[in-house]
Amino acid sequence: MATDNLILYTNRRCPWAHRAHIALAELSLPFQEVTIDLDTPRTAEYLAINPRGLVPSLSFNGEILIESAIVSDFLANQYPSHLLPARDDPSYAIKRARIDLFVDAWFSKFQAQLFKLFAAKTAEEQASVVEAAVGVLVKEVEPKLGNAKPFFDGSERLTQAEVLTGSFALRLISLSKADVYPKQLWESVKKEAPNTARWVEAVAAHPSVTGIYDEQAVIEGTKKRIAKLRGEA
Numbered sequence: 356m357a358t359d360n361l362i363l364y365t366n367r368r369c370p371w372a373h374r375a376h377i378a379l380a381e382l383s384l385p386f387q388e389v390t391i392d393l394d395t396p397r398t399a400e401y402l403a404i405n406p407r408g409l410v411p412s413l414s415f416n417g418e419i420l421i422e423s424a425i426v427s428d429f430l431a432n433q434y435p436s437h438l439l440p441a442r443d444d445p446s447y448a449i450k451r452a453r454i455d456l457f458v459d460a461w462f463s464k465f466q467a468q469l470f471k472l473f474a475a476k477t478a479e480e481q482a483s484v485v486e487a488a489v490g491v492l493v494k495e496v497e498p499k500l501g502n503a504k505p506f507f508d509g510s511e512r513l514t515q516a517e518v519l520t521g522s523f524a525l526r527l528i529s530l531s532k533a534d535v536y537p538k539q540l541w542e543s544v545k546k547e548a549p550n551t552a553r554w555v556e557a558v559a560a561h562p563s564v565t566g567i568y569d570e571q572a573v574i575e576g577t578k579k580r581i582a583k584l585r586g587e588a
Contacts, residue, residue, distance in 0.1 A: 359416055362389060362413070363375055363376075363386050363388050363413055364389045364391050365388060365391065367572075368572055369410050370522040370523055371410070373567065374411075374423045374424070376567045377513070378427045381438060384430070413429070437513075439515050450508065453499070454508070457507060461523070464491040464495040464496070465492045465495065465496055466523060468484060468491055469484070472536060473584045481537050482537070492548050497547075497548040501550055503550065503553065505553065507554075513558075513563060517561070520558075521558045521559075522564070525558065527540070527541065528556070529573065530573075530574065535574055535577050535578060535581070
């Protein structure tokens with residue numbers, strides 16, 4: 356491990372790239388960070404590294420890995436730790452499946468609904484999105500956090516579940532308080548999904564999650580993105 360050469364091509368405003376930062380921080384891995392400007396066309400040099408032009412990309416001893424979940428899972432697998440259950444744990448497969456099910460529920464159900472806020476122009480449209488998002492959160496996510504202590508599946512430390520969802524959990528609070536997301540979103544989560552609210556608050560306070568987070572830059576960047584999607588820019 357000490358001789359591994361890790362280069363992370365990233366942008367700290369991107370919640371997907373943020374996943375890799377959480378993993379690297381939690382694993383205490385040294386790495387070189389290269390910032391990719393997401394506001395301009397990708398350079399030929401970066402497209403040679405990642406033809407998709409997305410972040411993050413990880414160079415591991417010269418081999419390039421792309422896509423945030425793949426990069427984050429690679430790090431957790433390459434450097435065994437508390438993020439994943441031990442391979443010799445008789446319950447490894449079921450514990451790993453629980454993580455996968457949780458992450459899938461968060462993104463395919465809850466976050467998929469929440470992304471619709473970016474295009475919702477009226478207060479009525481936004482309220483409808485919030486209602487639908489919180490509804491699926493209560494149904495799909497809330498039951499999976501009943502034993503969080505304070506992290507997933509009874510863990511006292513971050514797990515891969517938090518690595519993959521933590522940047523979005525942080526933004527759920529941050530953007531709601533800044534009124535980028537409607538304020539009633541976080542209020543509804545606290546009222547309707549108390550397990551989730553407690554878990555989100557614990558995740559959003561963790562140093563591995565907050566370490567690279569420039570709240571004001573994310574807020575301003577998200578506002579610009581929303582304005583563009585709504586045709587207001």
